[in-house]
Amino acid sequence: xxxxxxxxxxxxxxxxxxxxxxxxxxxxxxxxxxxxxxxxxxxxxxxxxxxxxxxxxxxxxxxxxxxxxxxxxxxxxxxxxxxxxxxxxxxxxxxxxxxxxxxxxxxxxxxxxxxxxxxxxxxxxxxxxxxxxxxxxxxxxxxxxxxxxxxxxxxxxxxxxxxxxxxxxxxxxxxxxxxxxxxxxxxxxxxxxxxxxxxxxxxxxxxxxxxxxxxxxxxxxxxxxxxxxxxxxxxxxxxxxxxxxxxxxxxxxxxxxxxxxxxxxxxxxxxxxxxxxxxxxxxxxxxxxxxxxxxxxxxxxxxxxxxxxxxxxxxxxxxxxxxxxxxxxxxxxxxxxxxxxxxxxxxxxxxxxxxxxxxxxxxxxxxxxxxxxxxxxxxxxxxxxxxxxxxxxxxxxxxxxxxxxxxxxxxxxxxxxxxxxxxxxxxxxxxxxxxxxxxxx
Numbered sequence: 001x002x003x004x005x006x007x008x009x010x011x012x013x014x015x016x017x018x019x020x021x022x023x024x025x026x027x028x029x030x031x032x033x034x035x036x037x038x039x040x041x042x043x044x045x046x047x048x049x050x051x052x053x054x055x056x057x058x059x060x061x062x063x064x065x066x067x068x069x070x071x072x073x074x075x076x077x078x079x080x081x082x083x084x085x086x087x088x089x090x091x092x093x094x095x096x097x098x099x100x101x102x103x104x105x106x107x108x109x110x111x112x113x114x115x116x117x118x119x120x121x122x123x124x125x126x127x128x129x130x131x132x133x134x135x136x137x138x139x140x141x142x143x144x145x146x147x148x149x150x151x152x153x154x155x156x157x158x159x160x161x162x163x164x165x166x167x168x169x170x171x172x173x174x175x176x177x178x179x180x181x182x183x184x185x186x187x188x189x190x191x192x193x194x195x196x197x198x199x200x201x202x203x204x205x206x207x208x209x210x211x212x213x214x215x216x217x218x219x220x221x222x223x224x225x226x227x228x229x230x231x232x233x234x235x236x237x238x239x240x241x242x243x244x245x246x247x248x249x250x251x252x253x254x255x256x257x258x259x260x261x262x263x264x265x266x267x268x269x270x271x272x273x274x275x276x277x278x279x280x281x282x283x284x285x286x287x288x289x290x291x292x293x294x295x296x297x298x299x300x301x302x303x304x305x306x307x308x309x310x311x312x313x314x315x316x317x318x319x320x321x322x323x324x325x326x327x328x329x330x331x332x333x334x335x336x337x338x339x340x341x342x343x344x345x346x347x348x349x350x351x352x353x354x355x356x357x358x359x360x361x362x363x364x365x366x367x368x369x370x371x372x373x374x375x376x377x378x379x380x381x382x383x384x385x386x387x388x389x390x391x392x393x394x395x396x397x398x399x400x401x402x403x404x405x406x407x408x409x410x411x412x413x414x415x416x417x418x419x420x421x422x423x424x425x426x427x428x429x430x431x432x433x434x435x436x437x438x439x440x441x
Contacts, residue, residue, distance in 0.1 A: 029296035067254035078270035093209025097199030107149030144410035156184035301354030
């Protein structure tokens with residue numbers, strides 16, 4: 001059987017097994033090991049899986065993963081994020097759409113301390129959404145704001161998705177995090193501009209805070225709220241400044257961040273044994289899930305490398321279809337959007353990255369830049385009906401009076417804003433590559 005037929009059979013088998021509802025790492029790893037045993041015998045199949053396990057265990061930067069996840073859960077479970085929202089409520093309330101703008105800024109800060117979109121979604125849906133609805137904000141507006149803002153968690157460092165991409169693309173995770181920072185902030189600014197313009201044109205969408213309520217807040221209270229709300233930002237600074245200055249390595253910075261978050265929560269009387277146990281269990285569960293997924297992806301990619309499936313895909317795109325390098329790049333992004341209707345970002349990455357990363361390299365595109373493009377496309381796919389990941393997370397966490405149809409409609413303008421952001425990064429690659437070039441010359 002030709003190698004390209006074997007590769008197509010592997011890919012088709014994996015998609016078919018996914019329909020059984022089994023866990024993602026089990027599906028990918030099972031297909032990889034069975035294919036390896038079929039191609040190279042018992043010893044080859046066993047050695048392949050074992051070799052990928054050793055490779056995974058030797059990847060030192062992966063130790064940052066549980067540290068960042070633990071830090072995010074400490075901030076979330078100990079309610080330190082509540083202080084942030086109260087601060088935004090008081091300081092941004094007089095601006096049209098001010099609380100929605102504050103919610104976007106809250107999501108950026110949560111993203112900078114967690115790296116997972118689900119944390120921002122949980123905080124936004126449980127803290128921000130009820131407050132916004134209580135203050136007569138438009139339901140479609142605020143539902144879209146929370147979904148769009150939470151998607152920043154997979155782009156703003158320390159993004160866990162970029163850690164996975166770094167492993168598969170064999171790129172420095174520090175360079176990818178630096179590359180994701182400016183595009184992530186750019187998207188947040190685009191969201192804020194859109195919210196402000198919409199609420200300026202139609203004040204009913206985001207009414208300003210009641211002057212009587214604002215008058216009850218003293219100047220001293222406002223500055224105390226500012227101090228308390230900026231505490232999580234201080235934790236992020238304590239973690240990242242020594243790393244940027246070269247005093248600590250990445251793993252050490254992650255440990256500093258986790259310890260700082262824990263100490264602050266203890267000092268403010270927010271940490272109990274029950275909360276610590278919850279944070280630890282959730283960290284362990286998420287970390288183990290990601291490790292199994294990475295292991296399965298490495299095994300699957302190793303089989304694809306052995307089959308030279310990349311040459312087949314390159315020949316299909318460039319020789320048979322006669323596409324140019326930019327047309328191929330756009331086609332790859334479209335495929336991510338289509339897959340995002342049915343799969344989450346991790347599944348998309350481990351399925352197609354072993355194919356796409358070598359093609360991107362062959363087309364002489366920068367792999368750091370492409371990692372940012374992939375992540376922004378995943379953000380868009382996260383919110384694309386019918387099965388966008390964030391859509392169903394929002395439905396599970398939102399009040400009962402927020403329907404699925406309203407959630408679908410709320411995201412349309414924000415998807416448009418994100419497509420503009422994606423186009424800007426594609427047209428001007430330095431948006432992503434300038435900061436890595438400055439920090440890591």
